[in-house]
Amino acid sequence: MKQNKYDHREFFDEYKKMARSRKGLEGAGEWHILKEMLPVMEGKDMLDLGCGYGWLCIHAAENEAKSVVGVDISEKMLGRARELNNHPNVSFRQSPIEDIDFREGQFDFILSSLAFHYVEPFEEMCRKIYTMLKPEGRFVFSVEHPIFTSRGEQEWFKDDKGGILHWPVDHYQDEGKRETAFLPENVIKYHRTVATYINAIVDAGFSIKQVSEPVPSKDMLETNPEMKDELRRPMFLMISAEK
Amino acid sequence: MKQNKYDHREFFDEYKKMARSRKGLEGAGEWHILKEMLPVMEGKDMLDLGCGYGWLCIHAAENEAKSVVGVDISEKMLGRARELNNHPNVSFRQSPIEDIDFREGQFDFILSSLAFHYVEPFEEMCRKIYTMLKPEGRFVFSVEHPIFTSRGEQEWFKDDKGGILHWPVDHYQDEGKRETAFLPENVIKYHRTVATYINAIVDAGFSIKQVSEPVPSKDMLETNPEMKDELRRPMFLMISAEK
Numbered sequence: 001m002k003q004n005k006y007d008h009r010e011f012f013d014e015y016k017k018m019a020r021s022r023k024g025l026e027g028a029g030e031w032h033i034l035k036e037m038l039p040v041m042e043g044k045d046m047l048d049l050g051c052g053y054g055w056l057c058i059h060a061a062e063n064e065a066k067s068v069v070g071v072d073i074s075e076k077m078l079g080r081a082r083e084l085n086n087h088p089n090v091s092f093r094q095s096p097i098e099d100i101d102f103r104e105g106q107f108d109f110i111l112s113s114l115a116f117h118y119v120e121p122f123e124e125m126c127r128k129i130y131t132m133l134k135p136e137g138r139f140v141f142s143v144e145h146p147i148f149t150s151r152g153e154q155e156w157f158k159d160d161k162g163g164i165l166h167w168p169v170d171h172y173q174d175e176g177k178r179e180t181a182f183l184p185e186n187v188i189k190y191h192r193t194v195a196t197y198i199n200a201i202v203d204a205g206f207s208i209k210q211v212s213e214p215v216p217s218k219d220m221l222e223t224n225p226e227m228k229d230e231l232r233r234p235m236f237l238m239i240s241a242e243k
Numbered sequence: 244m245k246q247n248k249y250d251h252r253e254f255f256d257e258y259k260k261m262a263r264s265r266k267g268l269e270g271a272g273e274w275h276i277l278k279e280m281l282p283v284m285e286g287k288d289m290l291d292l293g294c295g296y297g298w299l300c301i302h303a304a305e306n307e308a309k310s311v312v313g314v315d316i317s318e319k320m321l322g323r324a325r326e327l328n329n330h331p332n333v334s335f336r337q338s339p340i341e342d343i344d345f346r347e348g349q350f351d352f353i354l355s356s357l358a359f360h361y362v363e364p365f366e367e368m369c370r371k372i373y374t375m376l377k378p379e380g381r382f383v384f385s386v387e388h389p390i391f392t393s394r395g396e397q398e399w400f401k402d403d404k405g406g407i408l409h410w411p412v413d414h415y416q417d418e419g420k421r422e423t424a425f426l427p428e429n430v431i432k433y434h435r436t437v438a439t440y441i442n443a444i445v446d447a448g449f450s451i452k453q454v455s456e457p458v459p460s461k462d463m464l465e466t467n468p469e470m471k472d473e474l475r476r477p478m479f480l481m482i483s484a485e486k
């Protein structure tokens with residue numbers, strides 16, 4: 001399924017209000033970790049799958065990437081990307097990320113932030129990405145964590161007074177579709193286990209370099225006490241792999 | 244901390260009654276998966292860390308391993324191992340697994356089943372194991388899954404009537420000691436995140452070959468309907484890595 005919720009006006013209007021939309025990378029809680037997982041950009045050819053507003057594309061271009069291609073299914077997202085993050089070395093292309101078809105060995109670095117949990121054929125994506133990378137090319141991505149996606153509800157388990165008791169996990173081994181509320185609509189996500197994510201990368205031929213389950217920065221924990229709850233379960237899984 | 248609960252008589256007496264003690268490997272719910280992760284044993288020098296009754300040692304010896312060393316902290320465990328699983332190619336050694344000190348490149352294969360969640364210095368163990376392996380040697384281990392160890396309680400969250408609602412996760416990012424009930428005593432386990440397990444292996448120099456979060460076999464699911472609950476959250480994490 002190739003879902004394009006971001007071209008629904010109401011959904012897009014709500015997405016616009018999120019901190020990561022208004023503030024760019026500094027508004028994304030996991031940026032301080034993702035930043036450390038990125039390779040040196042200088043002189044590199046980069047592809048960003050599910051680029052949204054293009055914040056990571058412009059970050060790469062401003063760090064001397066030779067060329068950056070941002071792919072997104074949503075015309076509205078790319079419209080905003082072209083307004084906000086225009087740069088001579090960055091081009092944007094409208095396409096479902098499942099359908100990308102670039103040259104063998106075209107890129108030094110392929111990145112995807114919080115998009116693959118909307119994509120069904122993950123194994124196939126890993127094989128395509130492997131082919132599109134040059135030797136020793138890097139693949140870095142983040143997804144919602146399997147602990148987070150196992151139940152469609154994606155909500156804390158609370159007591160009668162609304163206090164958080166714990167994070168509920170269920171149906172973990174039952175991989176596949178989850179219908180879950182996000183912004184003003186229901187969206188379809190795909191739950192996969194940790195093992196499936198890692199084995200798909202290894203089976204495609206990659207070496208795993210690093211895995212991260214990011215925690216909020218010290219700064220965020222100090223300025224926003226609610227952020228402490230983020231230490232109670234991981235929300236994202238990030239993996240860095242090398243061809 | 245080097246904990247030796249198995250030499251407490253009551254604890255050991257209870258352990259004796261578990262299916263995995265009475266029936267050996269066939270009584271261990273994860274054996275059908277672990278078996279597939281093992282390398283060819285023929286002609287290999289193998290080390291088993293936390294060997295218990297020695298079921299994996301005798302399995303290796305019967306599959307033509309050249310030499311097998313089983314290490315366990317518990318004299319009672321090793322006494323039983325010598326009774327049950329005596330073989331000219333197998334030797335048992337009493338030692339905390341943290342203290343092993345074998346030659347560089349002594350082994351082709353190092354295995355550890357459900358022991359490292361009792362061991363504090365996991366990173367150091369990975370470095371030692373890497374050194375003790377020959378080039379291209381294999382390291383395969385299983386631990387209680389981080390989803391399973393995050394809360395000390397290690398119990399399903401149930402409704403008033405005792406029905407399972409879900410598996411509760413909490414304190415995930417807070418790595419370290421957990422005091423938890425096992426058999427008739429409290430034991431200390433160490434909770435680590437998935438990222439910590441994988442990064443420790445990669446940082447020691449290994450390549451990750453496979454990750455597994457085992458599910459019960461079809462046979463077990465058919466003969467024991469309660470086993471279906473095991474699909475609701477992973478209990479074990481298994482990793483296979485190559486030097």
